Amino acid sequence: xxxxxxxxPINQLTQTNPNIKEYRCPYxxxxxxxxxxxxxxxxxxxCQKFIKADEHELLNIQTxxx
Ligand SMILES: [Zn+2]
Numbered sequence: 001x002x003x004x005x006x007x008x009p010i011n012q013l014t015q016t017n018p019n020i021k022e023y024r025c026p027y028x029x030x031x032x033x034x035x036x037x038x039x040x041x042x043x044x045x046x047c048q049k050f051i052k053a054d055e056h057e058l059l060n061i062q063t064x065x066x
Contacts, residue, residue, distance in 0.1 A: 023058050025051060 023032045023040060028047040032040070039054045051058075 021055070021059060023055070025049070026053065026058065027051075 019036045020034050021036060022034050023037075024030060025032050025044040025046060027044060027049045030044075030046045032042070032044060032051070037055060040058060041050075041052050043050050
């Protein structure tokens with residue numbers, strides 16, 4: 001049994017890069033995509049609402065504040 005070079009798990013990719021952030025829809029709170037962008041102008045693929053925000057707004061969503 002010399003199978004020490006078996007493929008490594010690839011799913012570490014999700015959390016290893018600190019520059020990759022998760023962006024969530026402010027309306028339905030689901031993940032839109034992962035990446036690193038300054039501004040977002042897109043329609044949510046889940047709730048179809050149009051999102052126009054910069055990353056500050058999206059990363060600091062406070063749903064308990066009205
Ligand atoms: Zn949404």
